[in-house]
Amino acid sequence: xxxxxxxxxxxxxxxxxxxxxxxxxxxxxxxxxxxxxxxxxxxxxxxxxxxxxxxxxxxxxxxxxxxxxxxxxxxxxxxxxxxxxxxxxxxxxxxxxxxxxxxxxxxxxxxxxxxxxxxxxxxxxxxxxxxxxxxxxxxxxxxxxxxxxxxxxxxxxxxxxxxxxxxxxxxxxxxxxxxxxxxxxxxxxxxxxxxxxxxxxxxxxxxxxxxxxxxxxxxxxxxxxxxxxxxxxxxxxxxxxxxxxxxxxxxxxxxxxxxxxxxxxxxxxxxxxxxxxxxxxxxxxxxxxxxxxxxxxxxxxxxxxxxxxxxxxxxxxxxxxxxxxxxxxxxxxxxxxxxxxxxxxxxxxxxxxxxxxxxxxxxxxxxxxxxxxxxxxxxxxxxxxxxxxxxxxxxxxxxxxxxxxxxxxxxxxxxxxxxxxxxxxxxxxxxxxxxxxxxxxxxxxxxxxxxxxxxxxxxxxxxxxxxxxxxxxxxxxxxxxxxxxxxxxxxxxxxxxxxxxxxxxxxxxxxxxxxxxxxxxxxxxxxxxxxxxxxxxxxxxxxxxxxxxxxxxxxxxxxxxxxxxxxxxxxxxxxxxxxxxxxxxxxxxxxxxxxxxxxxxxxxxxxxxxxxxxxxxxxxxxxxxxxxxxxxxxxxxxxxxxxxxxxxxxxxxxxxxxxxxxxxxxxxxxxxxxxxxxxxxxxxxxxxxxxxxxxxx
Numbered sequence: 240x241x242x243x244x245x246x247x248x249x250x251x252x253x254x255x256x257x258x259x260x261x262x263x264x265x266x267x268x269x270x271x272x273x274x275x276x277x278x279x280x281x282x283x284x285x286x287x288x289x290x291x292x293x294x295x296x297x298x299x300x301x302x303x304x305x306x307x308x309x310x311x312x313x314x315x316x317x318x319x320x321x322x323x324x325x326x327x328x329x330x331x332x333x334x335x336x337x338x339x340x341x342x343x344x345x346x347x348x349x350x351x352x353x354x355x356x357x358x359x360x361x362x363x364x365x366x367x368x369x370x371x372x373x374x375x376x377x378x379x380x381x382x383x384x385x386x387x388x389x390x391x392x393x394x395x396x397x398x399x400x401x402x403x404x405x406x407x408x409x410x411x412x413x414x415x416x417x418x419x420x421x422x423x424x425x426x427x428x429x430x431x432x433x434x435x436x437x438x439x440x441x442x443x444x445x446x447x448x449x450x451x452x453x454x455x456x457x458x459x460x461x462x463x464x465x466x467x468x469x470x471x472x473x474x475x476x477x478x479x480x481x482x483x484x485x486x487x488x489x490x491x492x493x494x495x496x497x498x499x500x501x502x503x504x505x506x507x508x509x510x511x512x513x514x515x516x517x518x519x520x521x522x523x524x525x526x527x528x529x530x531x532x533x534x535x536x537x538x539x540x541x542x543x544x545x546x547x548x549x550x551x552x553x554x555x556x557x558x559x560x561x562x563x564x565x566x567x568x569x570x571x572x573x574x575x576x577x578x579x580x581x582x583x584x585x586x587x588x589x590x591x592x593x594x595x596x597x598x599x600x601x602x603x604x605x606x607x608x609x610x611x612x613x614x615x616x617x618x619x620x621x622x623x624x625x626x627x628x629x630x631x632x633x634x635x636x637x638x639x640x641x642x643x644x645x646x647x648x649x650x651x652x653x654x655x656x657x658x659x660x661x662x663x664x665x666x667x668x669x670x671x672x673x674x675x676x677x678x679x680x681x682x683x684x685x686x687x688x689x690x691x692x693x694x695x696x697x698x699x700x701x702x703x704x705x706x707x708x709x710x711x712x713x714x715x716x717x718x719x720x721x722x723x724x725x726x727x728x729x730x731x732x733x734x735x736x737x738x739x740x741x742x743x744x745x746x747x748x749x750x751x752x753x754x755x756x757x758x759x760x761x762x763x764x765x766x767x768x769x770x771x772x773x774x775x776x777x778x779x780x781x782x783x784x785x786x787x788x789x790x791x792x793x794x795x796x797x798x799x800x801x802x803x804x805x806x807x808x809x810x811x812x813x814x815x816x817x818x819x820x821x822x823x824x825x826x827x828x829x830x831x832x833x834x835x836x837x838x839x840x841x842x843x844x845x846x847x848x849x850x851x852x853x854x855x856x857x858x859x860x861x862x863x864x865x866x867x868x869x870x871x872x873x874x875x876x877x878x879x880x881x882x883x884x885x886x887x888x889x890x891x892x893x894x895x896x897x898x899x900x901x902x903x904x905x906x907x908x909x910x911x912x913x914x915x916x917x918x919x920x921x922x923x924x925x926x927x928x929x930x931x932x933x934x935x936x
Contacts, residue, residue, distance in 0.1 A: 248711035248721050249895065252830040255707045256726070257470070257700070266470040269442040270427040270502045277429070278307055280491050280501040281352035282484075283342035283359050284510060285334050288368035288859025289576040292332040292341055292361060299358040305347035306355045307495050312341070315490055319458030324546035325511075325579050326456060328483045329490065334363065335546045336578045337860040338510030340483055345491045345499060368576040370859040372542045374412075374519050378573045379540065385552040385570050386586060387741075393558055393624055396565035398523075401534035405525025409602045413522065413594035414926040417852035417861065418515040419508070419869065420583045422701075424472025426512050427502035430488035435459070439466045441485050444478040445738030446731040447697035452481050457489060469729040471701040471739075475842075476582030477512045478701070479740045484511070509864035513581025514852060516541040516551050518590045522598035525565075530606040530613045532563035537595065539570045544579040548572070551580065552587035556672055556906075557595050559794060562619035576859055582740060584842060585902035588673050589909075593846075596669035596910030597925065600917070604652075610668055610914070611638050611647065622792035631889040633822020634670055634796040640885050641668070641820040645800045655921035661808045667801050667914030671821075671907030675793035675898045676743035679782035681734035682751035684713065684759040686775045691723050694755065697736035698728040698748040703901055704831035705744055711827055712749045712895060716756035734778065742795075742899020745827065746892065747781075753894040754779035791891060795898040797821035799840060799908045803915035810931025812848055812916060815878035819908070822887045824898035832900050836882035839904020845872035846905070847912035851928050 260266040285292075297309035315329035328340050342359050346352035369378075385391055402408060429440040437457060443449050446466040454461040471478065484501045492499040503511060518541045525534035537557040543549050554568035583589075603610040615635055621628055642648070650666055651657075657664040682696040694713045700706045706726045714721040727733060728748075736748045758777035763770060802816035819840050826832045849870040852861045863869045882904065890896050909927060916934075917923045924933050 245718065245720055248714040249825070249827050251711065251828065253707055253711060253721065253828055255704055255831065256710050257706050268424050268470050268472055269429065269440045269468065270500060272429055272440045274429055274431065274498045276497055278345050278347060278495055278497045278499050279349040279352045280487060280499050281344050281349070281356045282340055282487070282507060283344070283356050283361065284507070285337055285339045285341050287334055287363045287365045288337040288370060290334050290363050290365040292334065293364050294362035295342055296360040299360070300344055300355040303351065303355040303358055305351035306344060307347065308345045308491065309359060310343050310491065310494060316493060318456050320455050325483060326481060326486050328486050335544060336576055337858060338578065340487065340511070343487055343491060345495055368859045370575050370577050370854060371856055372517050372519065372540065372573065372575065374540050376573045379571045382548060382550040382570065382572050385550040389552045389555050392569045394567045395624060398534050398536050398565045398567040401565035402523055402525040402536065405533050406528045407526045407602070407605050409524040409598055409605060411522060411598060411601065411925060413520045413597055415518045415590045415593060416927065417517045417854070418583060418846065418850050419852050420475040420477035420513060421508065422473025422475055422477060425503045425505065425508060426478065426482050426484050428485040428488040429498060429500045430492040431498040432492050435463060437464045437489060439485060439489065441466050441468050442471055442478055443468045443481070444471065444474045444699050444701055444740055446699065446729060447735035448738050449481045450731040453485065456486060464731070466731040467729065468699060471699060474701045474739070475584045476586060476740060479582050479738050482512050505866065506864045509861055510578055513579065515583035515586065515590065516580035518553055520553065520594040522594050524598055524602045526602060526606060528606065530603065530608040530616050532561055532617045534565040535561065535563045536567040541570070541572060542575050542577060542580065543572050544577050545574045547579045549580050553591040556588045556591045558624045559622055559792065560595065560670065560672060561617040562623050563617070566624065584839065585673060585906050588906045592671060592906050593909045593927065596907055597913050600667065600914040601923070609652065611642055614638060614670055625792055627790060627792040630791040630793045630891045631887055632794070632796060633885055633887050634798070636885045637796055637798040637820040637822050638670070641798045641800045641818055645818055654918045661806050662804050663807055663919040665803050665805070665915045665918030667803065667911050667918055669799055669907040669910035669914060671797040671799060671903050673742055673795050673899065673903040673906055675746070675795055675892055676741045677746040677750065677785060677893060678737035678743055679780070679785055680736040680747045680751035681778065681780045682748065682755040683734050683776060683778045684755040686759055686763060686770045688770050688772045688774055691725060692717055692719065693725050693727060694752055695727040695733045696748045696752055697731065697733040698744055699739040700728060701739050703835060704828065705739065707831060708745055708827045709748060709752055713752050713756050716753045717760060742901045742903065745897055746899060749895050749897070750781045750784065750893045751779050754781060793892060795821065795823045795903050797903050797907065799911040801911040801915040803912060803919050805916055805919040805934060807920055810934035812929060814844055814876065814912065817844065817878070817880040819882040819904060821882065821884045821903060823884055823900050823903065824887050824889045824892060825896035826884055827895060827897055833882050835900050836904040837880055839902060840880065840882065840908045841872050841877065843905045843908020844876065844912055846927060847909040848928055
């Protein structure tokens with residue numbers, strides 16, 4: 240029998256349900272699953288950036304202790320079909336970028352495999368490579384669409400005429416470098432063949448969507464592939480689709496007849512798991528003297544590889560943020576001899592909003608208008624380009640709430656006047672936004688005779704607390720306590736659900752969970768409120784619900800406020816205060832939500848001040864491919880950093896009224912930091928990161 244009365248779970252600051260497993264080490268990650276007679280795989284990477292392999296000599300490696308096999312394009316089995324060129328491992332002698340996989344060694348131990356990999360001899364025929372993104376590159380082209388399916392370009396009104404006629408014009412170029420996703424758990428896989436069936440333990444953000452991809456690669460029906468991934472140690476988008484190591488493990492397991500384990504090293508992750516494309520962004524803003532925008536243009540240049548096209552949707556947030564009758568956004572791409580860029584936390588919105596919000600700050604200064612007031616004056620009543628109603632839009636509320644909390648009314652807008660010794664202090668603000676996605680999902684809910692409930696959904700918990708919020712959602716839908724609910728996810732054998740990405744996990748899986756639980760409650764009622772010994776189970780599929788949302792513009796919004804201290808002698812930057820205020824619908828778990836938002840903002844500070852993948856043009860590779868040289872924000876960088884949210888009721892999104900929170904925290908933060916840094920000494924840096932040498936110069 241279900242409880243008659245209880246306290247609502249949604250909205251409670253509930254501890255993570257898997258917390259004990261994680262802190263005691265009971266939670267198993269991909270590489271840790273026990274497997275009998277397992278072999279280990281190590282990767283040999285190219286030493287050139289473009290050309291072809293002319294010889295692979297594995298003689299010495301095969302003679303090394305405990306080596307089982309050495310595979311290259313010369314002897315690896317052919318894959319069935321590979322739409323993603325990054326997964327076509329060991330299929331061709333062609334070299335598309337430095338660090339590409341050219342051979343693997345399989346051995347009885349990881350140490351033996353690594354020792355033997357150094358003995359594999361590779362000869363190359365190199366050609367001149369091109370790895371530099373530049374705004375006038377002759378290879379620039381217009382892709383058919385940008386990630387995931389947005390229009391490449393948009394245009395409304397007559398931008399050129401309106402910009403030329405504007406009383407105040409701002410025209411500047413902003414640049415961001417390449418950034419590499421670096422989750423704590425490296426990309427790792429175990430592959431086991433059992434007859435014609437393939438079992439994979441993988442570190443993935445989506446076991447369900449990865450299943451048909453890998454089935455196609457190996458010429459199998461999806462039902463013959465199972466991917467298990469109960470715990471994932473972070474992803475930030477880099478684990479959003481299958482990566483080369485999982486294909487390698489399956490190839491090696493098929494050749495050797497043994498289960499095979501592989502885990503990428505930190506250095507290998509810089510070549511094989513994607514990264515955020517560098518961008519060159521030109522922003523042109525034309526406004527009346529009172530700050531009213533008349534013209535907006537956002538033109539983006541970015542890179543892809545020769546292996547697979549990936550076009551980041553960098554200019555898309557400009558399409559939704561501010562009202563202006565004359566608008567233009569464009570994306571141009573060039574295919575270079577580099578690895579393929581891919582998803583990284585808030586792809587598109589993150590770098591795009593850095594440029595837009597820095598430009599808006601500069602326009603406010605040019606107009607002599609407070610930057611918050613300028614944003615409010617250009618607040619659109621409807622989506623500026625789609626001409627659709629917003630399901631809800633809380634940007635102004637976030638700006639006003641944040642301004643009140645930080646005492647913005649006392650801010651002197653004049654830069655370079657607050658100084659104590661060598662330190663100058665400034666404050667800045669930027670807006671943030673992220674689309675509210677929802678994808679079809681299935682779920683099943685089962686009532687057990689002992690009073691417990693098992694809810695199964697093909698989602699993934701990549702450290703975000705998905706198990707916990709789904710427990711809360713299910714508990715409320717079933718009208719029981721969370722302790723009675725057990726969530727099962729991270730397995731392609733479960734009812735399929737979309738990837739943990741695009742801030743859509745909770746919305747997508749949660750809707751399916753609600754519908755399955757509602758169906759189960761109805762089934763229990765049909766049995767007079769009693770649960771038979773064999774239990775009761777109900778299922779749900781939300782595919783039919785998605786179309787009803789097509790006529791709404793659905794977005795989360797927020798604002799970040801930053802206090803920056805700049806040492807005018809050394810160029811050192813400190814961020815003693817950072818506040819994010821967000822409008823993200825109904826917050827299901829305040830504890831995990833705050834953690835996610837602060838985590839995103841921390842990455843935004845890291846982006847603004849520290850992170851940069853430094854490219855060596857001569858060798859065609861990134862130089863700082865480890866944590867000794869690729870710098871990120873750490874605990875020592877953090878000051879009084881906090882996140883909160885405004886009340887927002889939006890019942891047109893999903894049954895919970897929630898919006899995604901995993902990515903919006905990073906969006907806008909880098910711009911807020913840049914704006915605050917400018918306000919301190921009066922120096923504007925338009926190319927990230929804001930390093931000491933740039934400020935000193």
